[in-house]
Amino acid sequence: MLMSQLPRAAKLRYLPNGFRVLTPGDHVLCARSGQPIPLEELRYWSVAAQEPYATAELSTEAFLGK
Template sequence: MLMNKNSGPASGEAKLQYGPNGFRVLRAGQHVFCAASGEAIPLDELRYWSVEYQEAYATPQLATERLKP
């Protein structure tokens, strides 16, 4: 995870830029929302995302389902 100088502790939804090996915090926050389920995902638990679609997923099953053609 890469953090910029403006990404200190904050509450609410974070804005992230997803990369192939991690993500960059664009706006500080405590969580992001799963694109498939709408569930809040704490940043320290975020493990699954799409670089192409710039979306986060709560579980590998939701990511797989969302990314099916």
């Protein structure tokens, strides 16, 4: 069987010091901008909201409720 090489969004559980992959994929979508974030580049997320963010600025905006 051939494996698909198409981009696929992962489902993650965001933890205080990392994340757990619930559904395999190669990226997640930023909760604020909708921009795809490759898993190896994911650095910002909210444990409380269970959301990923593409940049520190977007993470801060979400935290402040802007």
